[in-house]
Amino acid sequence: xxxxxxxxxxxxxxxxxxxxxxxxxxxxxxxxxxxxxxxxxxxxxxxxxxxxxxxxxxxxxxxxxxxxxxxxxxxxxxxxxxxxxxxxxxxxxxxxxxxxxxxxxxxxxxxxxxxxxxxxxxxxxxxxxxxxxxxxxxxxxxxxxxxxxxxxxxxxxxxxxxxxxxxxxxxxxxxxxxxxxxxxxxxxxxxxxxxxxxxxxxxxxxxxxxxxxxxxxxxxxxxxxxxxxxxxxxxxxxxxxxxxxxxxxxxxxxxxxxxxxxxxxxxxxxxxxxxxxxxxxxxxxxxxxxxxxxxxxxxxxxxxxxxxxxxxxxxxxxxxxxxxxxxxxxxxxxxxxxxxxxxxxxxxxxxxxxxxxxxxxxxxxxxxxxxxxxxxxxxxxxxxxxxxxxxxxxxxxxxxxxxxxxxxxxxxxxxxxxxxxxxxxxxxxxxxxxxxxxxxxxxxxxxxxxxxxxxxxxxxxxxxxxxxxxxxxxxxxxxxxxxx
Numbered sequence: 001x002x003x004x005x006x007x008x009x010x011x012x013x014x015x016x017x018x019x020x021x022x023x024x025x026x027x028x029x030x031x032x033x034x035x036x037x038x039x040x041x042x043x044x045x046x047x048x049x050x051x052x053x054x055x056x057x058x059x060x061x062x063x064x065x066x067x068x069x070x071x072x073x074x075x076x077x078x079x080x081x082x083x084x085x086x087x088x089x090x091x092x093x094x095x096x097x098x099x100x101x102x103x104x105x106x107x108x109x110x111x112x113x114x115x116x117x118x119x120x121x122x123x124x125x126x127x128x129x130x131x132x133x134x135x136x137x138x139x140x141x142x143x144x145x146x147x148x149x150x151x152x153x154x155x156x157x158x159x160x161x162x163x164x165x166x167x168x169x170x171x172x173x174x175x176x177x178x179x180x181x182x183x184x185x186x187x188x189x190x191x192x193x194x195x196x197x198x199x200x201x202x203x204x205x206x207x208x209x210x211x212x213x214x215x216x217x218x219x220x221x222x223x224x225x226x227x228x229x230x231x232x233x234x235x236x237x238x239x240x241x242x243x244x245x246x247x248x249x250x251x252x253x254x255x256x257x258x259x260x261x262x263x264x265x266x267x268x269x270x271x272x273x274x275x276x277x278x279x280x281x282x283x284x285x286x287x288x289x290x291x292x293x294x295x296x297x298x299x300x301x302x303x304x305x306x307x308x309x310x311x312x313x314x315x316x317x318x319x320x321x322x323x324x325x326x327x328x329x330x331x332x333x334x335x336x337x338x339x340x341x342x343x344x345x346x347x348x349x350x351x352x353x354x355x356x357x358x359x360x361x362x363x364x365x366x367x368x369x370x371x372x373x374x375x376x377x378x379x380x381x382x383x384x385x386x387x388x389x390x391x392x393x394x395x396x397x398x399x400x401x402x403x404x405x406x407x408x409x410x411x412x413x414x415x416x417x418x419x420x421x422x423x424x425x426x427x428x429x430x431x432x433x434x435x436x437x438x439x440x441x442x443x444x445x446x447x448x449x450x451x452x453x454x455x456x457x458x459x460x461x462x463x464x465x466x467x468x469x470x471x472x473x474x475x476x477x478x479x480x481x482x483x484x
Contacts, residue, residue, distance in 0.1 A: 061412060062460030066117050068419070069452050072443075073114070073122050075426040076106055082129060088427030089441035096445065097147070098140040104129060108154035110448035112478050115161040116464050117456050127158065131166055136174050141193040141202055144181045145210040149275075149475040150445060152178065152217045157477035159224070161464075161484070168224055175221045175230055188236035189257040190214075204257040211255060212238045212276035213474060215283040215292070220479045223287075235289070238280065242295045249302035250322035251276070266329075267322040269303060270336035275474045277303075278338075281346050286471050286480060296346075304351075309375075314358040315351065316375045330376050334359075334369045338390040341397030349401050356394050360410060363391065367417045368434045385431045387422060387444055389451035389476070396454045400467065411458050418451075450476035 054060050072088075080086035083093035084105035096105050107126045114123040155171040158164070180199040181190040189211050192203035215238060218230035240260060245251050253273040254263035269277065280296040283289050306325040309318040317336070319329040337359040343352030362369055362378055369391055371382035392414050399407035421437055422428045428447060430440040453476050457465055463483065470481025 058408060058459045059461065061415070062456055062462075065415065065452065065455045065459060066119065068423075069113070069117060069456075070119060070122065072427040073110065073119070077125065079426055080106070082107065082133060085445055086427055086443050087441045088429045088443050089424050089439060091426045094442070097142050098138065101138060101140065103138075103151065104134055105150060105445040106443075106448055108134070108151055108158070109445040109475070111154060112157040112161050112482075113448055113453045113456070113476075115158070115482075116453060116462055116478070117460075118464065123162075127162065127164065127167070130155075130158075130170070134170060136170075136177055136196050139195065139197040141195050141200070142178075143192060144178055144190050144194055145192070145213060147174070148178060148214055148217050149473065149477075150449070152221070153473050153475050153477040154449065156217060156220050156224070156479060157473075160220075160479055161482040163484075171221060172225055175218065179230065179233055182233040182237060185257050187240050187257060187260040188233065189240055189255065189260065190237060191257050204259075205263065206255055206257050207272035208241060208251055208253045208255065208276040209272045209274055211241050211257075213279050215279050216286055216471070216473050216479060217477075219283065219287050231287075235283075235291075238276070238283075238292070238295070241276065242299070245299070245302075246322045248306060248322060248325050249298050250306060250320065250325070251299065252322045262322075265321050265323055266319050267303075267307065268319045268336075269307065269317045269339055270319075270333035274336060274339070278342055278474055281342060282471065282473070285345070300346075311376050314361060314375070315354040316358055317355075330374060331372060331381050332375050333372050334385070334388050335390050337369065338393040340394035342394075344394075344398045344401035349398070352394070352398055352401070356391075356398055356407075356410070359391055359394070363410075363414070363417075366434050368421055368431060370434050380435070383433045383435055384440070385434050386442075387418070387428060387430050387447045387451070389446065389454060392451045392454040392458075393476075396458045399458055408458055411455060414451075415455050446475060453478075 075088065076086045079091045080093040082104050083102045084096040085094050086106065087094055095102050097103050107129050111123060111126050114126060152171055152174050155167050155174065159167040159171060177196045178194060181194040181201050182188055184201050185191060189206065191201035192206050192210055194201050214234035218234040222228050222231040241251055241255065244260060250267040251273065252262040252264050252266055253268055256263055277299060280292050280299065284293040284296060303317065307317040307320050309316045309330065316332055318327045320327050340352045340356035340359065343355060359369065362373055365378055368385050369388065370380035371384050371386065373380055392411050395407040395411040418428065421431060424439060427443050430442045432438045432440045456462060466481040466483050471479050473479060
């Protein structure tokens with residue numbers, strides 16, 4: 001299936017509104033039509049041609065991904081095992097949550113990826129470390145959002161794939177410690193930080209993503225422990241923000257947990273709001289909660305009506321004043337590129353394709369996506385790349401929705417560019433400047449949980465993954481669809 005021609009996309013995404021905004025899906029594209037924006041006349045020729053898989057086919061690409069994962073894991077184990085993150089240029093370590101106090105973040109984030117790749121020796125090695133060493137009785141403030149999506153999510157996904165009750169017990173212990181950030185808040189919006197030992201909370205100045213990115217982790221914990229309190233707390237925080245939407249049905253991204261007051265005027269689909277919307281859809285998908293579906297429908301309709309912006313034939317979403325609908329900024333964060341896949345998951349493949357096309361134009365220009373762009377010119381507003389997985393995420397979910405090989409080709413190019421630009425002595429590292437290829441010295445934990453997994457699933461026809469019924473969290477953790 002191919003996309004609508006550019007003029008058809010413009011007719012769908014016109015200034016007066018969008019086709020089908022009262023629902024989610026729009027008309028499906030013509031099978032013979034070209035990709036909107038695919039001419040990329042203003043982009044260099046470098047990398048603009050879709051790549052075919054190597055002679056061994058997509059399975060050979062998947063095997064290469066597994067080989068790279070095994071190699072990077074060995075480097076991590078040899079030089080940083082148990083520390084939160086490896087610095088792969090120098091071969092040294094750094095901690096993510098508490099300076100000087102390792103929490104095994106990379107281990108926890110990697111577990112379900114290792115299992116899906118059938119790297120069973122490495123998976124067992126990681127689980128053994130967790131059982132012997134992981135302890136959440138730490139007298140230090142932890143960021144609730146990051147701890148939830150990374151540590152709680154990683155433990156829950158490891159439990160899902162293995163059935164090991166000790167992993168669920170650790171998850172429940174952590175969930176109880178995080179829950180205090182919700183129950184101590186007058187509004188139910190969690191404080192940003194909680195001391196895991198004392199329960200002291202801090203930083204009520206928070207944002208939309210850190211308000212609403214809990215329902216799938218907390219909900220899975222409720223399902224697997226039989227205790228509804230986790231789900232109820234996560235849903236209450238989502239609801240508070242939704243109930244205080246503006247008259248335009250838009251949500252500013254900056255909020256105060258104690259008063260519930262909006263602290264700015266601006267709505268964005270990017271950070272720090274992005275995963276709030278993702279988890280409305282995900283909560284409906286995973287738990288069948290009709291309230292979450294209704295909230296998603298209302299908010300996505302407003303986003304499409306007020307934030308849609310078509311520039312040079314490409315679909316983008318501007319930042320707007322949530323109280324007036326007036327456009328504020330034509331910049332976009334790379335982290336928002338996952339939204340193409342989210343559209344596809346929710347049934348709107350037309351917009352999903354068009355938005356992924358827009359980011360493909362950026363990839364065609366730079367090879368590796370910069371952290372942020374001005375989408376009127378495609379010039380970077382931030383030239384680094386933190387080993388980001390969002391574009392590959394979008395490709396995976398568009399491929400799952402359409403089975404169009406175009407998205408495998410795009411993911412293949414993303415993988416090849418990562419190997420070319422970020423592979424270093426002891427693993428993979430961030431780039432400090434995509435325009436020069438300058439490297440940093442840092443491998444984020446999410447690299448293990450997200451794009452390695454996305455690559456494996458899109459290339460590998462993975463035997464341990466149910467391609468018809470599954471769920472991956474915002475951190476790429478699998479809570480549904482493990483085939484044992």
